[in-house]
Amino acid sequence: MKAALYEGNQTFRIQSVDPVTPGPDEIRLNVAYVGICGTDTHIYHGAMDARVKPPQVIGHEMSGTVAELGSNVEGFAIGDPVVVRPLDNRAETAADRGHSHICRDLKFIGIDSPGAFQNSWTVPAFAVHKAPQGVDLQLAALTEPLAVACHDVRLGEVQSGELAVVIGGGPIGMLVAMVARAAGARVILSEVNQNRLSFARELGFEAVSPIETDLAELCRERSDGAGADIVFEVSGAKAAAASMTDVLAIRGRIVVVAIYPQPVELNLFQFFWKELKLCGARVYEPEDYEQALQLIAEKALPLDKMITRVEPLDQIQAAFENLDSSPNAMKILIDCQS
Ligand SMILES: [Zn+2]
Known part of the structure; x- marks a missing residue:
């Protein structure tokens, strides 16, 4: 399979890699579409190299389907449409008072750990939300910013x-x-x-x-x-x-x-x-993801107009360069199965 590695210095390299077999409590996803976020362009400009540690796959505004389940994972079936809420709160302590989404040692999946700009992505099951069957996977890739x-x-x-x-x-x-x-x-x-x-x-x-x-x-x-x-x-x-x-x-x-x-x-x-x-107001909680998914499923918002362009994964370098020179673009999606 292919992955887009951010290498630093405004450069992505497409590389063949092996899919990561999901461990206990993990799910491997086939990535459908990934939106380019302001944070991703920030990373592309080198502003977060100390945190990202290139070469690394980035990207977190995604939709996809379940490809493989690790042990202990329940409630998901192969082929289910899903999105990822990219917050890893496993270092949360009692002093965070239950505010998991902004706990002090929060890790952001796709920044502090590998992200979604690849054919296949293995993530902790707690971060995965099921999307309604038949959902438009391009619109579903807007779940993360919509949940914000x-x-x-x-x-x-x-x-x-x-x-x-x-x-x-x-x-x-x-x-x-x-x-x-x-x-x-x-x-x-x-x-x-x-x-x-x-x-x-x-x-x-x-x-x-x-x-x-x-x-x-x-x-x-x-x-x-x-x-x-x-x-x-x-x-x-x-x-x-x-x-x-x-x-x-x-x-x-x-x-x-x-x-x-x-x-x-x-x-x-x-x-x-x-x-x-x-x-x-920072990031989102699980209920915000559920509301966003519902708004997408109901087609309650003109979200299709938010998608400026869809580019194949092997054009990710050009997509980032274009986004830089077109401040009028809203969301550019990367098609990770093309
Ligand atoms: Zn984002």
């Missing part, structure tokens, strides 16, 4: 009829907007890239550039002067962090989805004055 969005919206406690602002219109921002809308929120998407703005409008969202439009003013217009109920900060931009408190109503909530490597300025006076709440 489900987690964000769940932690934000979005209620029907609320006004939600999503700052940042990349793949995760678009998915958060979709899930918030499915929860009954009215959504305004804020994004500076004109192509992403048009794409959001095609999906039916009110989408504005904060450079051209006073976002706080627009939110008041859309809420009888109150302001937005909730902001999802998905952009990671300093300016967004500085301004997000302005758009919120009294007792509005902020969910921080973006990764901020450095501290940024926040208007704490606004938190005091309007009794605002701030909540972080």
Whole structure:
């Protein structure tokens, strides 16, 4: 079988390898499709070489089918469509207070251990979720980023009829907007890239550039002067962090989805004055995966529009290079059986 090894220095090499026979409590999967994640491009640029230790197979946004079961594995049959929730919490301790998905010694499968850009992938059974029979495996490859969005919206406690602002219109921002809308929120998407703005409008969202439009003013217009109920900060931009408190109503909530490597300025006076709440949201829990799979099966969201291109595994190098030079792409999937 073939695997794409990330070798460092923005290079992948396709290599013939033997499939890994599943040990006890492991499952070997035939990988169908794998999405290229922002984290994967980060790895490709060498930003995580110390953690990834090239040469290594990466990739974690996948769909596939069960190929082989190790001993002790129950509840799966050969051929079942599945997705992987790539979190390994086996080092969890009591001090993590049951928060397995963000336990302090969490390992991310596909970063800290081999990933999915290969024909066949062997993973711990606890990480595998069954997808509904007959699911579209291309859409199922969006489960991982969609579960991020489900987690964000769940932690934000979005209620029907609320006004939600999503700052940042990349793949995760678009998915958060979709899930918030499915929860009954009215959504305004804020994004500076004109192509992403048009794409959001095609999906039916009110989408504005904060450079051209006073976002706080627009939110008041859309809420009888109150302001937005909730902001999802998905952009990671300093300016967004500085301004997000302005758009919120009294007792509005902020969910921080973006990764901020450095501290940024926040208007704490606004938190005091309007009794605002701030909540972080990181990865997902099993129920978010189940919700994402259900949304995919129900075809409740325009997820097909999120797939910009599908490329064969042996074109993975070109796919990463293209993604670098096309900021308008949403999801590029790698077809790992082609
Ligand atoms: Zn991802």
